[in-house]
Amino acid sequence: MCGIMGYIGTNGNATAVILDGLNKLEYRGYDSAGICTLQDDGLCIQKKKGRLADLTEAIGELPVSSIGIGHTRWATHGVPSDTNAHPHCDCSGRIAVVHNGIIENYAALRKDLILEGHDFVSETDTEVVVHLLERYYNGSLETAVRRMLADLQGSFALAIVCQDEPDKLVAVKKDSPLIIGLGEGENYVASDIPAILGRTNQVYIMEDNELAVVTADEVKITDLEGRPINKEVFTVTWDPVAAEKGGYEHFMLKEIHEQPEAVRRTLSGRIKDGWIDLSDLELEDLFQGINKIYIVACGTAFHAGMVGRLAIEKLARIPVETDIASEFRYRDIIWKPDQLMIVISQSGETADTLAALRYAKRNGVKVLAVTNVVGSSVAREADKVIYTHAGPEIAVASTKAYTTQLVIMYLLALYLAQERGTVPPDELKKLGRELAHMNQVLETVLEQEEKIKALAARHSSVQDTFFLGRGFDYAVAMEGALKLKEISYIHAEAYASGELKHGPLALICEGVPVLTVITQDYLVDKSMSNIKEVKARGAVVIAICKENLQEDCQECDEQVLIPNVDPLLAPVAAVVPLQIFAYYMAVLRGADVDKPRNLAKSVTVE
Ligand code: AGP
Secondary structure: OOEEEEEEOOOOEHHHHHHHHHHHHHHHOOOEEEEEEEEOOEEEEEEEEOOHHHHHHHHOOOOOEOEEEEEEEOOOOOOOOOOOOOOEEOOOOOEEEEEEEEEOOHHHHHHHHHHOOOOOOOOOOOHHHHHHHHHHOOOOHHHHHHHHHOOOOEEEEEEEEEOOOOOOEEEEEEEOOOEEEEOOOOEEEEOOHHHHOOOOOEEEEOOOOEEEEEOOOOEEEEEOOOOEOOOOOEEOOOOHHHHOOOOOOOHHHHHHHOHHHHHHHHHOOOEEOOEEOOHHHOOHHHHOOOOEEEEEEOHHHHHHHHHHHHHHHHHHOOOEEEEEHHHHOOOOOOOOOOEEEEEEEOOOOOHHHHHHHHHHHHOOOEEEEEEOOOOOHHHHHOOEEEEOOOOOOOOOOOOHHHHHHHHHHHHHHHHHHHHHOOOOHHHHHHHHHHHHOHHHHHHHHHOOHHHHHHHHHHHOOOOEEEEEEOOHHHHHHHHHHHHHHHHHOOEEEEEEHHHHHHOHHHHOOOOOEEEEEEOOHHHHHHHHHHHHHHHOOOOEEEEEEEHHHOOOOOOOOEEEEEOOOOHHHHHHHHHHHHHHHHHHHHHHOOOOOOOOOOOOOOOOOO
């Protein structure tokens, strides 16, 4: 949610560096953008509603400057507009701020500041920050920031410049991500690693209530009382090329195609002759005596958790509850010492997921994190972490993060079954060996891209769609529907097939596409009964089914076949045709695939 990029150096190209960083961060928010650079005659702020490209065009020739801050916005307070775009400025025009997060007590602060005579121009919560700085500024930006922080409630990552102190940026965070990139004679402030990829791989990952004073040659980090903090430098291992489109029209299509390789990386070194090896993670103590697991996540990651629940219950015989983090965090959970929480988050920064994690920890329950981003908040705060190694995922619609999360769920379920002896060794080894080859299965599924594209072309003008499945297939149907709605804006509802006749069947009418996932051999007859029900009401049925179930699914109008994998592992393969279908539906309808309306990649506010 909102991207921040700050730069300080000596070669005068601050504007170019900041715009480039914002370009790489645009997936965090893209309803408006702005930049503030320090020039000979003072702070120069340019802001524009719309995409970063609109701002870049408005800027035209890049001015010479060695220090600046920029922002790409996902609106929370106030509509997307030039005025509400960041940076925001104090009344004197000497201090400028960019912000990610929400200032919860902004209304009261704003009232007081207006009474004091401050002029507000925007509807944002952020603007109080800069007027507070104006109130406290007395020759030291660092001191003013410390005093201002005492007044703030809520979440924030802030980058601040002041005309009177042209040699420094000040940055501070609480509950919103922030990193400092370390260069040679230049340094960076950013909300996410992709912003600085290719410029430096050395970063400080800021913790809550740490304040950084950044000059071209030095980064000084202190706590809020001003005590120095010795931080470890973190080395980023992501390949800068991995965060580029690499010839694909959209990041989403690239990321769909990266799935075999991503899954191969997730599995690397984890399966030996069918046996799961997680020994380097030292998970024994974490799982010792555990009798219940909560899997908590949002969106796509939640859908991976649904599969995790079914797999762990089936294989390891441990009761599992999967919940949406925004609901879980406000439940009155009956915590017990023999429970464990698993949180799943691609970004590792999702506010609700982080809150659920903290809820468990406050109640003495240990947390295992499954995340893609090394050093993210979720990774740092959990007791243990398993990385998905999907590589940078830029498209807002998650694809390779999901399939790699599924693979981790299977690794955990098989590992627990192995440890607990709940599945005969031969069966376990067979599943382990099959999982080890999942990358090849995905290669085969991807060969059907053209067929799925043609399928999308036949249905691209529809208004409503339904997705059905049972058991594991229901979880995949949920993910397929989410993909379609978020990028093509087509109404997509996912239901457990058996639930259909309890209400939603009333919505089925002539010509409505029903996408059904059929990979669970033992449920195929039940699923087909539900298909007959919708067909009898005129629906057009598109089946994603396993090759061996092709005959059983003959009554479906269209079929997309996936290889014969064990039903337990089928979600990894079955979701891919749905991702491709959603992608081409969106393309055919002219939607902005990588930056769907109203959404952002990393949801760091509640
Ligand atoms: C996926 O396509 C979505 N854009 C969204 O549901 C996402 O999965 C969710 O916001 C959770 O994000 P996280 O994995 O970074 O926590």
